[in-house]
Amino acid sequence: MPTETLSPAEARDLKCLAGMIIPASTAYSVPGADDDLIMADMLQSLGRDFADVRTALANLARLAGGSFASLDPDRRGAVVGDFRAEGGQPLAILTRLVLLCYYRDDRVMRSLNLEPRPPFPKGHVVEQGDWSLLDQVRTRPRFWRDAP
Amino acid sequence: MKDKVDVLIIGSGASGAAVAWSLAETKMRILCLEQGDWMKPSEYPSTRKDYEARLYSDFATSPNIRKRPSDYPINDDNSPIKVVNFNAVGGSTVMYTAHFPRLHPSDFKVRTLDGVADDWPVDYKTLEPFFAENDRMMGVSGLTGDPAYPAHQPPMPPLPLGKSGTRIGQAMNKLGWHWWPSDTSLATQEYDGRAPCINLGHCTPACSQGAKASTDITYWPHAVRAGVELRTNCRVKEILTDENDMATGVVYFDADGVEQFQPAEVVIVACNGVGTPRLLLNSKSARFPNGLANSSGLVGKNLMFHPWATIYGYLDEPMDGHRGPPLCVWSQEFYETDLSRGFVRGYNLQFNRGIGVATEAVATEAAGILPWGERHHETFRGLVGRRMSVGVCTEDLPEEHNRVTLDPVLKDGHGIPAPKIDYAIGANTSLMLDHAIARAKEILAAAGAREVHTMAPLMYAGWHLLGTARMGTDPARSVVNEWGRSHDVKNLFIVDGSIFVTSGGVNPTSTIQALALYIADQMKQRLATLFD
Numbered sequence: 102m103p104t105e106t107l108s109p110a111e112a113r114d115l116k117c118l119a120g121m122i123i124p125a126s127t128a129y130s131v132p133g134a135d136d137d138l139i140m141a142d143m144l145q146s147l148g149r150d151f152a153d154v155r156t157a158l159a160n161l162a163r164l165a166g167g168s169f170a171s172l173d174p175d176r177r178g179a180v181v182g183d184f185r186a187e188g189g190q191p192l193a194i195l196t197r198l199v200l201l202c203y204y205r206d207d208r209v210m211r212s213l214n215l216e217p218r219p220p221f222p223k224g225h226v227v228e229q230g231d232w233s234l235l236d237q238v239r240t241r242p243r244f245w246r247d248a249p
Numbered sequence: 250m251k252d253k254v255d256v257l258i259i260g261s262g263a264s265g266a267a268v269a270w271s272l273a274e275t276k277m278r279i280l281c282l283e284q285g286d287w288m289k290p291s292e293y294p295s296t297r298k299d300y301e302a303r304l305y306s307d308f309a310t311s312p313n314i315r316k317r318p319s320d321y322p323i324n325d326d327n328s329p330i331k332v333v334n335f336n337a338v339g340g341s342t343v344m345y346t347a348h349f350p351r352l353h354p355s356d357f358k359v360r361t362l363d364g365v366a367d368d369w370p371v372d373y374k375t376l377e378p379f380f381a382e383n384d385r386m387m388g389v390s391g392l393t394g395d396p397a398y399p400a401h402q403p404p405m406p407p408l409p410l411g412k413s414g415t416r417i418g419q420a421m422n423k424l425g426w427h428w429w430p431s432d433t434s435l436a437t438q439e440y441d442g443r444a445p446c447i448n449l450g451h452c453t454p455a456c457s458q459g460a461k462a463s464t465d466i467t468y469w470p471h472a473v474r475a476g477v478e479l480r481t482n483c484r485v486k487e488i489l490t491d492e493n494d495m496a497t498g499v500v501y502f503d504a505d506g507v508e509q510f511q512p513a514e515v516v517i518v519a520c521n522g523v524g525t526p527r528l529l530l531n532s533k534s535a536r537f538p539n540g541l542a543n544s545s546g547l548v549g550k551n552l553m554f555h556p557w558a559t560i561y562g563y564l565d566e567p568m569d570g571h572r573g574p575p576l577c578v579w580s581q582e583f584y585e586t587d588l589s590r591g592f593v594r595g596y597n598l599q600f601n602r603g604i605g606v607a608t609e610a611v612a613t614e615a616a617g618i619l620p621w622g623e624r625h626h627e628t629f630r631g632l633v634g635r636r637m638s639v640g641v642c643t644e645d646l647p648e649e650h651n652r653v654t655l656d657p658v659l660k661d662g663h664g665i666p667a668p669k670i671d672y673a674i675g676a677n678t679s680l681m682l683d684h685a686i687a688r689a690k691e692i693l694a695a696a697g698a699r700e701v702h703t704m705a706p707l708m709y710a711g712w713h714l715l716g717t718a719r720m721g722t723d724p725a726r727s728v729v730n731e732w733g734r735s736h737d738v739k740n741l742f743i744v745d746g747s748i749f750v751t752s753g754g755v756n757p758t759s760t761i762q763a764l765a766l767y768i769a770d771q772m773k774q775r776l777a778t779l780f781d
Contacts, residue, residue: 121622122622122625123621123625123626124623126626129626146302148306149306150305181621193615196611196614200607200610200611200614201299201301201302201611203607204301204610205298205301205302213606213633215606218298219295219296219297219298219300220295220449221295221296221449221457222457222458223447224449225447225448225449225450226448226572227411227448227569228409228411229411230409230412230414230418231415231418232410234410234415234418234419235392235429235430238427238428238429239396241396243397244397244427244581244585245355245398245399245585246353246354246362246585247354248354248355248357248358248361248362248372249358249361249362
């Protein structure tokens with residue numbers, strides 16, 4: 102079965118919205134969620150979220166009266182305000198897609214001082230911590246109840 | 250027709266695996282039918298960079314979202330708590346967080362001690378050797394000396410406290426409240442062919458390292474080597490009986506979707522608190538018009554979940570975050586009854602290290618903490634890796650209106666009627682949740698957390714599926730007897746969480762498996778008179 106994909110107009114609106122959710126930042130040296138690589142990841146990751154994302158984009162276009170991406174910035178802000186006020190599952194799933202794809206991008210992960218890799222096989226190091234803190238608990242008398 | 254087996258086990262999860270392994274020494278012909286397949290650790294989420302996204306797709310906790318071929322739908326619309334489980338060899342031990350507390354001695358005597366619900370027909374002392382045997386088979390790590398429990402010796406040392414556990418310990422000591430490193434079924438050293446935990450930090454949706462004790466890598470290799478047959482991708486439709494009210498075997502759909510009949514001398518049901526009543530209710534006949542083993546009318550009733558709350562905040566410095574198992578330490582400070590609190594029974598507090606980076610972003614955006622736009626980056630840097638979380642596991646008392654029935658419309662892929670859940674949180678538990686949330690906020694404040702938020706009851710937290718085929722000595726008030734045998738059908742046994750009389754206030758896997766081993770032991774001792 103061919104992978105379902107968004108129309109060019111839908112993809113433009115998604116890109117524009119993604120950049121408003123997470124804009125690029127020079128202060129943190131990170132791209133926005135509208136970055137081409139991140140957008141490509143989003144479009145390839147629609148999977149079972151495809152229908153909801155498409156519904157959300159249709160709602161956005163309805164509120165925009167057409168192409169959301171073609172609006173001027175002020176008007177876009179007002180439309181996004183209405184879009185978020187309406188809420189609903191499609192918006193939540195679209196937002197989740199943006200966040201999931203953004204926070205696995207190599208550049209973003211490095212900016213958070215994290216290695217851009219899956220957890221396995223390298224794993225992580227967790228320090229033992231301060232076991233002497235338990236001394237206070239060890240001296241406590243047992244407090245479980247006997248059962249007759 | 251298939252060759253008759255001596256023992257047929259339905260379900261290969263926590264209890265089915267334990268009972269299969271224990272009975273294997275009898276050299277009887279034992280067959281287990283499992284609706285799922287063997288899992289492939291090389292394909293588990295933590296092997297890929299998109300590991301967090303898979304929590305929302307093929308490794309979602311809810312079968313209604315996950316929708317694997319091995320899953321069946323559950324109508325849980327009429328419940329504030331949704332059922333979560335996993336269907337594969339190993340069952341929900343493939344997808345659990347491996348928290349491994351035992352029920353307390355007082356949990357088995359709630360009527361005697363607190364005047365509520367019913368006492369169990371077994372007690373902690375009876376189960377104690379089976380708890381220990383199960384700890385050894387599953388490979389439990391922990392620290393002896395917890396004053397909240399009778400003495401026991403986990404076979405492996407505990408998980409590291411880490412930054413998170415240290416901060417929690419400091420806060421709990423400041424308050425003068427009990428805390429202790431959690432017993433977990435995560436290997437902290439090489440154990441029975443399993444590699445030690447390397448802090449992948451993504452334990453719940455299956456462990457790529459094999460450090461987490463799921464029964465596909467603990468009990469099953471031993472059981473299969475001992476001669477037990479495990480037949481996968483086989484979904485049981487119903488249990489058949491004869492004119493003597495004895496089970497004759499089961500009808501199931503094989504891996505090709507072809508209906509088969511498997512005859513058996515003994516049938517053991519191990520499908521847990523939703524799957525077991527579903528199967529019994531789907532096994533109705535002229536002699537059992539209300540479902541099999543249901544002369545008491547209690548099959549499916551008294552469903553208990555452990556209503557859950559999560560209270561979380563953020564610290565001023567990085568904690569362990571996504572590094573390390575989410576499990577850390579527990580507190581039993583408020584576990585035993587204290588009537589001055591305004592409720593009976595109690596709850597367990599379970600402290601977690603943190604969550605993944607993307608999961609943190611998704612969760613906090615949805616909670617209205619993480620903004621869109623220019624302030625997004627600065628805000629997120631104050632959240633990621635700094636979460637401290639307190640999970641509340643409350644005791645759920647049995648109430649007959651909380652129940653599993655068959656949905657009149659919804660069916661699984663084989664056309665078998667699906668379960669329907671009707672559930673409401675009881676008054677006692679609501680008071681308990683309020684109390685626990687207030688205490689958790691005090692703990693977070695003592696730890697120096699800011700921006701504290703509460704999720705209660707947690708919606709996708711129906712992990713613990715208990716009570717829907719309860720055990721007891723009175724056939725009018727229970728489904729199985731004190732050693733797991735159906736009162737109505739003398740060669741039918743139930744060994745899973747559905748036989749719990751009450752829920753206790755801790756994660757139940759350890760107790761479910763101890764009970765399964767106990768029932769297997771009782772069966773072995775009574776082989777000559779099993780059906781008397």
